Amino acid sequence: MTTYVWDYLPEYEKEKDDILDAVATVFASGRLVLGDSVSGFEEEFAAYHGGGRCTGVDNGTNALKLALEALGVGPGDEVITVSNTAAPTVVAIVSTGATPVFVDVREEDFLIDPEKVEAAVTDRTKVLLPVHLYGQCADMEPLRRIADRHGLKILEDCAQAHGARHHGRLAGTMGDAAAFSFYPTKVLGAYGDGGAVLTADEETDRAMRQLRYYGMDKVYYVVRTPGHNARLDEVQAEILRRKLTRLDTYVEGRNAVARRYEQGLGDLTGPGGLLLPATNPGNSHVYYVYVVRHPRRDEIIEALKAHDISLNISYPWPVHTMSGFAHLGVEPGSLPVTERLAGEIFSLPMYPSLPEDVQERVITALRSVLAAL
16 A cells, blocks of 8 residues: 555544534535634634634635735735745735745755845835745744835745744744645645635735625625635635644644654764754744655655655745746746755655554665665
């Protein structure tokens, strides 16, 4: 039986009764769109983060896009972000008519390098968009100082960082707004698509609610264009309400899996060898994915297939190297750390219900493959 980096079935077996009850609750409610489940989840998700306002939307990409629009981003503006992210981060920027401006990342943590940001700011820059990649937060304090100096907004991409903390503050509470994805693989995942935007600003929240519902302020009356049909589904919202109560348990489970990897592979690390993920001082990691590095990555992944282990690369192509973004004119070689990492990183299986015997099989196989290199 092949082992993959993610599998929802073990978790579903444990939570099946609650998940099916969530579906039944919505179907019996008499309200299938923007009902009590969506409003309840919005209130509870905001409360988990210490307050503020939450708007549920249909997916994480639209969470980013609508949040950018709510922050006033449009054609002619620039948004500073990274290239070693899932393409939707940049798709969202481009879809507003704005231009993404890429800065390089730090070698040790794969996160946006604040020292590269200031030089990228122009008079067209509107928003800084740090990605809390792989499960830990970017270095927010210097980004906040840069934003304040230049009158910029910060939109946190929290798609991979539900429950992560930075000096005690939860991901999603350090910017002007924050976008979340609830794609099934996420730390807090739905059983389909879903997303949300958090903000402490009343005007930004009002704009979000209009934008997700055709630009309407009241039924059949449009006050803002362009509007979108981007509502969080009632069924997914009810499932997320149930799973939100277990979010901290999911994070604990992911950290337990990470500790087992450290125990099983820690003696293999070193220059030219396997590099395990590092957690920055002041951060708590939620290990959305467990990303390791090795200069002979491709050989390792191929060899593990003989052990029925199929691994993933998050992400093999930096966004600026994709043909679909060639019009941005960002030359290969312009982000050397980002491009080097893309040739070395790969992800080991990571989810809180990962059976220990399956993980041990992965560790044993990886040790064997590394010994044979």
